[in-house]
Amino acid sequence: MGIQRSACGLCAALLIAGASGQAVAQSYGNFVLGAGFTPDPQTARGRTGGATQANRFGPQCAGMIDSTPDHTIKVTSTLDLQLSVDSTTDSTLVVVGPAGVFCDDDSGGQLDARIDARLTPGEYAVYVGHLDTAGDYTLTLSEGAGPAAGTGGMYANFTLGAGFTPDPQVGTGTTGGGVAASTYGGHCTGMIDSTPDHRLTITSTVTLRLAVTSTTDSSLVVRGPGKVLCDDDSGGQLDAAVVDSFRPGEYEIYVGHLGQAGEYRLEISETR
Template sequence: MIRATRLTSFLIAVGIALSLGGCQLSGGNGEPKPASLAIGKPVTGEITLGDRVNYGDGTRTALFAFEMEAGEAVVIEAAAAFCGRLSLYAIDSEGRPVLQSAGDGNCTEQDGRQVQSRSRVSPEDGRYLLALSGREPGHFGPYRVSLSALALDEDRGLVAGDEVTGLLGGEKSLALKITEAGRYQIDLRSSEFDATLGLEGPDVSRESDDDGEGTDARITTYLAAGDYQLALGHLGGSGGLYRLSVRKRDGVPPGDLQSGGELPVGREVTGMLQGEPARYQLALAERSRVVLSLGSDDFDTRLDLEGEGVQLSDDDGGNDTDSRLVTVLEAGNYTVSAVDLGDDNTGVFKLQARAEPAAGESLALSPGSTQQGTLVEGEQRRYRLSVPGTANYVLTMESDGLDSLLKIQRNGEELASDDDSGGGSNARLELELEAGEYEVVAAAFGGGSGSFRLRAEVR
């Protein structure tokens, strides 16, 4: 265990070492010795102008000394009025401090204070020096520094419901056994490093960097019963203490999931993304006004529609981060894709298609004329533009009630788009068009509803 005895000579040695070689930690002779730190005996104080100055950046430092036995593991926690910097030194056989770890770790707010921690497993009996300093010259105020014994779990195979604590140096691989198929959430959390997490197994290959809170890593996915491998890692730094948990989440039974195939009209389907978009086939027997809705509590959605020369997309035409597309489609076959806007492509979603017959021909946009229309939430109006010969065209979309979004496509491929080049929230496109048939799409940037005016001119 950490010993509070034999520290007197140690503190004297530290003071001599810092005075002789420590412009980084020492501000001169006559400064107070490091405070003695032990498990279960927190030290409180305040960083003021009277504390040691770091001549490299002007911050002030408070020092603490403690001893550890070989194999002993501790957590060092510092709570202060500011988010500070913790630097840990080992004292060598000649009494000189040797830097072990330093850096700006993550802080969490607790009871109005900024808290950060460091972990340490001592390879041998030894003496240590801890420095707490601000990150800016103006960081002053009260602090509380404590040591806690750390009980580390042995590296072993994991099952659902496990939560283990360990230390990470380089990459670590752990086995995971799933006995019941379902939706699982795996979290790798640390306040000492930027976590990365990998998962490999039957039909699953996933990686995560910061899909959890802050710099934590999280993988949420459907897992079949079987054996998997977890890869724990970190970006930069030297690793440190982590907590790893595996839990089964409530969700839709696997039999009720439909993550692709035919998209029925008028019935909501529930699907799950597992590393790639989910694609559905929508068949329309007649010209129809179609409303597509995509929502998820797990990810920021994007809704894509392709087919019969049409290519449309929406990411936030619904509520919050949900998607909604409203448009008129000709009879034919279409592909509807549910996509995670964050490119992680994981999580449960709900998708629905509604359709009603739409009479009449598709709208035409002629040079020199103005089309007026009204958009409902998520709607995208499409107009035919026939170009008899190569010419320069100016397309404008103006509205007093919505942020205009204007696109031009040919054969389902988008050629150009604009949302604010027309002044204010109006859209304007200037481009040379070759002879042929084009489609002009009028929509609202970021969703919204309202009336608009659309015009095409030849220059």
């Protein structure tokens, strides 16, 4: 970062409330938040950017960020959180944690970044970057409606069991990677990433349909206890879909392509 972080900024575990009931902004402050947190909003400030590319977290992430998080968020209970940047430059935002990787460039307007995410409990790293030159920023966190029901965001992970809500659950991302899907069996087609796009934790036996809609010819690989599911065009319009019964355990989901990379939306719904 372009400015030195103060000792109090690095050690701050919470943004403390001022006399007005609003959270006092601290440089590079950290947060502990859960559903219904107060005060709302909470804020922190800092300097955008750093020496590393945001795309180290995925091709959907843009700009230059620091090698270490600008802020951390300890989420104590699932909540819908809006993270908004107000800066003097063209800002970007990256949030990395148990619910997945969330990235944005201009959704906040005026070249600033904003992310609406459903965050599950755990530790999240927050990076505020820039596309051009460094600038000062204020980061505001507020509880809100979050994304559309069931939307976990880019490269989201899922924990599901019979009767899960909301249904469907949704994740997004960019297809493909540098690995041939046939690595996992001759019935698997397309190019996929070397690491899963999504992780699926099943808590009780459930029958699921995983369906992709995309801007390309997508393929799908699902790996887990006792199974490797692969598909190319069962979702229609060159998109992939699989239906199967899933018993408790950990599963990996890869969304690939047969031609060029494209953006995708993955929907996971229960079938009976």
